[in-house]
Amino acid sequence: MNNSLKPETLCVQGGWQPKKGDPRVLPIYQSTTFKYDTSEQMAKLFDLEESGYFYTRLQNPTNDAVAAKIAALEGGVGAMLTSSGQAANFYAVFNICQAGDHMVCSSTIYGGTFNLFGVTMKKLGIEVTFIEPDASEEEISAAFRPNTKALFGETLANPGMSVLDIEKFARIAHSHGVPLIVDNTFATPINCRPFEWGADIVTHSTTKYMDGHATCVGGAIVDSGNFDWDAYADKFPGLTQPDESYHGLTYTKAFGKMAYITKATAQLMRDLGSIQAPMNAFLLNLGLETLHLRMPQHCKNAQQVAEWLEANNQVAWVNYPGLKSNKYYELAQKYMPNGTCGVIAFGLKGNREDAIRFMDNLKMICIVTHVADARTCVLHPASHTHRQLTDEQLMEAGVAPDLIRLSVGIENVNDIITDIKQALAK
């Protein structure tokens, strides 16, 4: 398909390209396995000499169509779906890092990713240094070591809502000969395309706005194809030296710009197996078909709710990058001129118990461990998603203990504000 088509068209028509007599709607290939006529045909697939399907853990036509749509939306050369956003971030890093390696990462990231990198990756021998993303280029550069293999950040940090200065991060990463990996979950490619600002790899928790209806946990990794792995061949032997598990094939030689994403699929997914179910990929595709309609509505509603909260004297502070008073307003205007997302962080005057009482009194807005779907929902990260973090780690992650995360949906905004108003009154 012509990838120069506009995002709205790609949302609806990208990915699945039916041929004569094929179903118009993306079919669910609910099959683990695929048939061949000769043993040799199958052997060629195993040797990566020919492309084709043989086992759904490696590739499946439904998943591939959805991955192709996401790649087109982000402007990348290829993408891979994973079973969750956690798997996407793990694979994105593990594809180029091994025991003994090091990564630099923004400290204001989702709590689950913070744990994955700070605790679990450490057990695998990969060390991560967390840096304050608003620090100067010199300060961030000081965290790099000879064995550093990547720089990582979130376009919009969950739940702190800080905006990543992608160009600055890309400059720092490239000056150290490593790729910039950006988790673009909250912005989605409708509001920001990190590759256009120098990012090399993009990840997603598709569980959020991409699915948009809270039906499926899922993730995606997208490769820009822009990072020159061969220019830093010693740093990235997994891509630039023969892979014994594929008869000595070298990914950069065999696949060029597709080296990174092919290795992620052919080697990591083969060995670790966190594949997205084709049924979930189908549902994700339905969500993607309206992403371009939903994101502007999330942003419009959130802007109004944020302005209303800011003007309310029971509210201590509001953090929404669309507010002119916001620290990240300028960065948000630069990277996301059409809006950021529907997530607002705010704190009430009073104590932690007041925040909890406010949430308990909401009627239409529900308390759920989720964010970024069509229904407005609310969460207190210090008591829920981030409860494993110490107060110090919470502050480092940009999460004040009184922070309430409000994920504004696509309902009528007056109903959302009315619910907040009555809960505050109580």
Ligand SMILES: Cc1ncc(COP(=O)(O)O)c(C=O)c1O
């Ligand atoms: C920015 C971000 N990245 C990754 C994840 C992890 O995704 P998942 O829950 O799909 O594993 C989340 C989950 O909230 C997230 O908000």
